[in-house]
Amino acid sequence: MSRNAQNDHLTRLEQTSIHVFREAFANFRSVCMPWSMGKDSNVLIWLARKAFCGKIPFPLLHIDTTYEFPEMYEFREKAKVIHGIDLIVRVNEDAIRRGIGYATHDPVTVTHELKTVPFKAAIDEFKWDALVTGIRRDEDPTRAKERWFSPRSAEGNWDYKDQPPEFWGQFASSAPEGGHVRVQPLLEWTELDIWEYIRRENIPNPTLYFARNGKRFRSLGCHPITHPVDSPASNIDEVIEELKLTKTSERAGRAQDHVGRNSMQELRAKGFM
Amino acid sequence: MNTQSLSQPVSTSLPSVEDHRKMHVVVVGHVDHGKSTFVGRLLNDTDSLPNGKIEQVRKNCAIEGMEFEYAFLLDALIEEQEQNITIDTTRIFFRTKQRAYAIIDAPGHKEFLKNMVTGAASASAALLLIDAKEGVMDQSRRHAFLLSLLGVKQLVVLVNKMDLVDHSESTYQKIVAEYSAFLKTLGLNAVHFIPIAAKHGENVVDRSAKMAWWKGPTVTEALDNFAHEDDLTGLPLRLPVSDIYRFDHRRIIAGRVEAGAIRPGDELIFQPGGRRSTVRTFEDWPGPESRSVVGTGGSASVTLSEQIFVERGQVASHPANQPRVGREFRARIFWLGKEPLIQNKTYRLRLLTQNVDAVIAKIIKVTDASTLESKEAASVPRDSICEVIVRATRNIAYDLHSECPITGRFALEEGGRIHGGGIILDAVSKSEAPSGKVTASERGARAGHPPAVVWFTGLSGSGKSTIAEAVERRLFDAGRNVIRVDGDDLRVSLNRDLGFSAAERAESVRRASAVAGLFAGTGHITLVTLIAPLAADRAKARAALANHTFIEVFVDAPLAVCESRDVKGLYAKARRGEIAEFTGISSPYEAPESPEVHIKTDKTSQEEAVDLVLGAIDKFLQGKGDDWEV
Numbered sequence: 061m062s063r064n065a066q067n068d069h070l071t072r073l074e075q076t077s078i079h080v081f082r083e084a085f086a087n088f089r090s091v092c093m094p095w096s097m098g099k100d101s102n103v104l105i106w107l108a109r110k111a112f113c114g115k116i117p118f119p120l121l122h123i124d125t126t127y128e129f130p131e132m133y134e135f136r137e138k139a140k141v142i143h144g145i146d147l148i149v150r151v152n153e154d155a156i157r158r159g160i161g162y163a164t165h166d167p168v169t170v171t172h173e174l175k176t177v178p179f180k181a182a183i184d185e186f187k188w189d190a191l192v193t194g195i196r197r198d199e200d201p202t203r204a205k206e207r208w209f210s211p212r213s214a215e216g217n218w219d220y221k222d223q224p225p226e227f228w229g230q231f232a233s234s235a236p237e238g239g240h241v242r243v244q245p246l247l248e249w250t251e252l253d254i255w256e257y258i259r260r261e262n263i264p265n266p267t268l269y270f271a272r273n274g275k276r277f278r279s280l281g282c283h284p285i286t287h288p289v290d291s292p293a294s295n296i297d298e299v300i301e302e303l304k305l306t307k308t309s310e311r312a313g314r315a316q317d318h319v320g321r322n323s324m325q326e327l328r329a330k331g332f333m
Numbered sequence: 334m335n336t337q338s339l340s341q342p343v344s345t346s347l348p349s350v351e352d353h354r355k356m357h358v359v360v361v362g363h364v365d366h367g368k369s370t371f372v373g374r375l376l377n378d379t380d381s382l383p384n385g386k387i388e389q390v391r392k393n394c395a396i397e398g399m400e401f402e403y404a405f406l407l408d409a410l411i412e413e414q415e416q417n418i419t420i421d422t423t424r425i426f427f428r429t430k431q432r433a434y435a436i437i438d439a440p441g442h443k444e445f446l447k448n449m450v451t452g453a454a455s456a457s458a459a460l461l462l463i464d465a466k467e468g469v470m471d472q473s474r475r476h477a478f479l480l481s482l483l484g485v486k487q488l489v490v491l492v493n494k495m496d497l498v499d500h501s502e503s504t505y506q507k508i509v510a511e512y513s514a515f516l517k518t519l520g521l522n523a524v525h526f527i528p529i530a531a532k533h534g535e536n537v538v539d540r541s542a543k544m545a546w547w548k549g550p551t552v553t554e555a556l557d558n559f560a561h562e563d564d565l566t567g568l569p570l571r572l573p574v575s576d577i578y579r580f581d582h583r584r585i586i587a588g589r590v591e592a593g594a595i596r597p598g599d600e601l602i603f604q605p606g607g608r609r610s611t612v613r614t615f616e617d618w619p620g621p622e623s624r625s626v627v628g629t630g631g632s633a634s635v636t637l638s639e640q641i642f643v644e645r646g647q648v649a650s651h652p653a654n655q656p657r658v659g660r661e662f663r664a665r666i667f668w669l670g671k672e673p674l675i676q677n678k679t680y681r682l683r684l685l686t687q688n689v690d691a692v693i694a695k696i697i698k699v700t701d702a703s704t705l706e707s708k709e710a711a712s713v714p715r716d717s718i719c720e721v722i723v724r725a726t727r728n729i730a731y732d733l734h735s736e737c738p739i740t741g742r743f744a745l746e747e748g749g750r751i752h753g754g755g756i757i758l759d760a761v762s763k764s765e766a767p768s769g770k771v772t773a774s775e776r777g778a779r780a781g782h783p784p785a786v787v788w789f790t791g792l793s794g795s796g797k798s799t800i801a802e803a804v805e806r807r808l809f810d811a812g813r814n815v816i817r818v819d820g821d822d823l824r825v826s827l828n829r830d831l832g833f834s835a836a837e838r839a840e841s842v843r844r845a846s847a848v849a850g851l852f853a854g855t856g857h858i859t860l861v862t863l864i865a866p867l868a869a870d871r872a873k874a875r876a877a878l879a880n881h882t883f884i885e886v887f888v889d890a891p892l893a894v895c896e897s898r899d900v901k902g903l904y905a906k907a908r909r910g911e912i913a914e915f916t917g918i919s920s921p922y923e924a925p926e927s928p929e930v931h932i933k934t935d936k937t938s939q940e941e942a943v944d945l946v947l948g949a950i951d952k953f954l955q956g957k958g959d960d961w962e963v
């Protein structure tokens with residue numbers, strides 16, 4: 061595929077995402093980008109560097125649940141250097157002292173305590189009014205209804221029943237009082253787009269996505285609740301070929317999504333991404 | 334544009350080359366005419382559902398004690414299933430053999446028109462469902478009107494629920510006759526009217542045996558014949574400035590090409606303002622090579638040969654083919670706000686990256702989107718369409734919608750939220766003679782920018798005046814109305830009677846703010862340089878100038894540096910005790926806690942400091958704040 065082709069599908073997605081990044085940076089006082097170190101997150105970093113001509117002009121935030129795969133910590137340190145990232149790391153030490161963990165608690169509780177709570181605390185601490193997320197519409201039905209710029213209340217709640225209209229490239233330009241706006245440059249991308257773009261641009265990613273002993277991770281989260289899928293795909297080309305044929309959902313290996321009928325919606329209404 | 338494809342045979346004869354560009358299709362129509370069911374069926378019949386999805390939804394239906402419906406596949410949120418209406422646009426991906434699609438299932442319920450607009454605005458083509466039994470309804474007409482406003486030109490009408498009218502061709506024909514007459518009045522033309530029964534999958538992907546009389550395409554065949562949205566690369570260049578980046582030594586103009594194409598070496602003119610420069614480079618990352626041309630939809634990172642004043646909102650074009658520049662035009666608006674649109678009220682007008690105050694100078698007529706009847710009114714209720722005269726408080730760059738759709742349309746915002754959109758029909762050259770008191774916004778409109786007060790505070794010798802003079806020069810050269818109020822000058826004129834006691838300093842600040850207020854009232858960007866050492870005095874000044882944008886610039890130089898410069902020999906005198914209550918020596922300086930601009934002179938060159946102040950002024954003139962620190 062030619063890198064110069066202006067109108068190919070990936071380039072169009074890329075250029076739209078760059079526009080979203082730039083509009084967010086121009087419109088908001090203080091921007092931050094949460095970073096999970098997963099593939100979508102790493103594509104976001106790449107797009108941000110393209111948008112801002114090499115240098116990301118805002119900090120990244122890693123909410124460390126302390127349950128990341130060891131390889132992810134290694135990747136974090138490596139990527140930090142490669143991309144020149146200004147990284148803020150936060151851990152909910154209090155919850156860990158209270159013994160919140162996967163051995164003793166259900167995934168929804170742990171995700172809330174170790175991700176959502178420190179995430180909200182960081183927003184309170186730094187007063188960001190815009191947060192860039194890697195949400196894609198194809199991931200989950202509740203995400204299909206997202207906007208490019210999605211306002212959240214001071215409590216982090218998403219009022220999906222009364223979202224602002226969004227058309228002609230005009231987005232919500234300010235955050236609700238005390239709240240923030242989620243900026244979502246990957247909204248139109250699919251999982252396959254992500255991988256094809258990673259291949260085209262040669263974007264660094266953790267190797268956990270590639271099969272070892274017949275299993276690979278399709279989506280990465282906390283290790284006790286993230287399960288590999290059966291797959292022989294041991295390199296990027298094979299992953300792409302596999303995705304073209306697959307019909308299982310991407311987050312099938314993420315236990316917290318599947319606890320109750322609407323667990324994803326409950327998590328998200330409470331501020332989960 | 335796609336009329337050609339009308340007469341073409343349907344997809345069976347087209348080469349089955351996969352098109353990687355995803356086509357966005359919006360599905361609209363009156364409430365309960367079967368949109369969600371149709372999309373659910375389409376996903377199922379094109380084999381586009383994830384494994385287990387149907388089973389999961391069937392299970393959920395069983396839990397709720399409901400009969401399974403294809404619509405539930407989309408209505409993922411509980412509330413929707415309770416209300417049985419889709420509350421927001423859902424985006425669903427699927428593919429035919431031909432290409433990939435994003436189906437936007439827009440809701441039909443009247444209350445949620447803004448969501449339909451959101452969905453339809455991003456679509457290249459529309460499917461509009463009409464219930465064969467119920468016939469053409471209010472929303473069937475309203476949605477078509479909106480599609481015409483939003484510029485969605487490719488339309489296929491699906492006459493649904495044919496099973497409820499015994500698959501009758503005459504019922505179908507009646508709807509076709511009635512509705513195509515309505516579409517014609519809007520300047521719209523449906524490519525096809527396809528009779529379907531979505532619930533049973535008839536004529537969706539597979540042909541219906543019960544409607545053998547139908548010789549036209551199925552829905553997927555019709556979809557595969559849609560063309561992608563017009564390529565605007567052939568139009569004149571329109572590059573709205575999104576931002577100016579100064580992250581390193583480079584000064585990069587960032588923006589997205591909305592129409593036309595741009596190349597290094599092109600001469601550009603930035604409107605409004607009219608300054609010209611030439612494209613030196615594209616700063617593409619990661620390099621080493623940059624693109625040789627950026628076409629429509631592409632993000633550009635441009636450096637210029639000459640360092641001219643450029644700001645967010647301006648539109649770059651080629652000098653031979655510029656947008657219009659003006660501040661008054663006639664527009665057709667769709668209004669989605671909870672509160673009505675009101676004549677003579679001021680809203681924020683957003684056109685590309687321009688963001689200005691604009692008055693609805695006149696509501697010419699309000700049109701009922703269903704009956705197309707018009708009437709005069711002083712306000713426009715939610716979900717209505719109207720024609721208005723819009724008068725911006727300063728010049729903007731735009732095109733007529735008929736000339737260039739992307740630069741000929743705008744959104745109206747209030748309180749940070751978009752409430753409506755419109756297309757520009759024509760320019761209004763002559764306005765009625767204004768009467769009454771001259772208002773601040775009129776003065777601002779004449780100046781082409783709103784006034785502001787920029788207050789430089791800092792120790793004596795910190796460099797306030799030097800920076801302010803350079804800022805004044807740059808603003809003046811950029812055509813701004815600007816004036817400087819210098820503390821030292823006031824000391825020998827207006828404040829000649831004042832000494833340096835706390836009370837006298839307070840009075841000096843009060844007088845300076847009064848003078849600044851007068852200048853700002855004339856529409857000037859007013860630069861005040863005054864030590865104003867006490868936070869309480871500065872707070873009073875800010876409060877006194879609350880009607881204007883107030884930008885506090887803290888020129889933060891270490892005392893030792895100021896003292897070593899001592900241009901006026903004042904520090905030496907103070908040290909010798911010849912000046913009593915000298916700030917920093919014998920009198921306190923309370924540093925501002927949260928100035929809009931914080932310049933640390935030991936870390937920032939004077940040039941950078943000037944850029945910082947100009948950047949902050951730019952941002953504030955566009956109605957937003959920012960904290961700057963270096």
